[in-house]
Amino acid sequence: MRKPTDRCLLCEKDDSSKKNSHIIPKFLGKGIFEGSETNYGISIDKKGNIQKIQDIIKEDFLFCPTCEKKFGVLETYCALRLERFNQVRYSKNFRRYKNGEFEYIDCLDIDNNIFNLFIYSIVWRVSVSNNYAFGGFKLSSNNEKKLRVILNSHLETTQQELMISIEDMKVLPDHSHVMIRPDKKMRPPNSMMSGRFFKQRYSSAYPCRLLIALLYR
Numbered sequence: 001m002r003k004p005t006d007r008c009l010l011c012e013k014d015d016s017s018k019k020n021s022h023i024i025p026k027f028l029g030k031g032i033f034e035g036s037e038t039n040y041g042i043s044i045d046k047k048g049n050i051q052k053i054q055d056i057i058k059e060d061f062l063f064c065p066t067c068e069k070k071f072g073v074l075e076t077y078c079a080l081r082l083e084r085f086n087q088v089r090y091s092k093n094f095r096r097y098k099n100g101e102f103e104y105i106d107c108l109d110i111d112n113n114i115f116n117l118f119i120y121s122i123v124w125r126v127s128v129s130n131n132y133a134f135g136g137f138k139l140s141s142n143n144e145k146k147l148r149v150i151l152n153s154h155l156e157t158t159q160q161e162l163m164i165s166i167e168d169m170k171v172l173p174d175h176s177h178v179m180i181r182p183d184k185k186m187r188p189p190n191s192m193m194s195g196r197f198f199k200q201r202y203s204s205a206y207p208c209r210l211l212i213a214l215l216y217r
């Protein structure tokens with residue numbers, strides 16, 4: 001169990017006094033409660049105990065308040081752009097094309113470096129999380145460290161600073177990643193949140209109706 005006096009996992013400098021940090025950004029996870037008549041989710045711990053929940057997975061004492069704010073700035077930028085995906089008036093912001101069975105969607109008004117940083121931030125948080133739902137997902141300490149370093153050196157507390165900071169960002173060359181969403185709603189369960197690691201190289205996180213897949217070279 002982590003304590004508020006433990007070092008923040010991102011900056012490794014300040015105390016991790018922040019409570020209720022989301023591992024998966026709230027805007028990606030909110031679909032977990034949609035379409036359910038009961039309006040609650042179910043969390044299962046490793047002993048099989050079932051608990052009703054009304055918010056997505058949160059954890060205490062992972063980060064300091066400043067680092068938590070930095071994740072918030074990144075998420076606000078991405079939420080604003082990615083959530084417009086289903087809104088007709090923003091359809092010109094997305095380019096859609098088909099290739100075989102898959103439909104590809106390019107978000108044209110999102111900065112590539114910020115999008116990569118966003119994926120890094122989710123994958124890294126799922127990896128450092130102590131929550132049982134993400135217990136099946138753990139990057140090697142070397143890969144975890146690389147993600148921490150790039151996040152810590154580019155995340156900022158304002159969007160203006162973030163835009164400057166990512167100008168010289170170099171994406172990590174050792175893996176590829178992709179975000180996949182199903183064409184139709186999954187039922188049942190409506191959606192789920194977890195992470196898995198397969199055969200050392202391929203890992204995936206399921207924020208909610210979405211799959212983030214990583215392939216290490």
Ligand SMILES: [Zn+2]
Nearest residue numbers: 008011064067
């Ligand atoms: Zn910190």
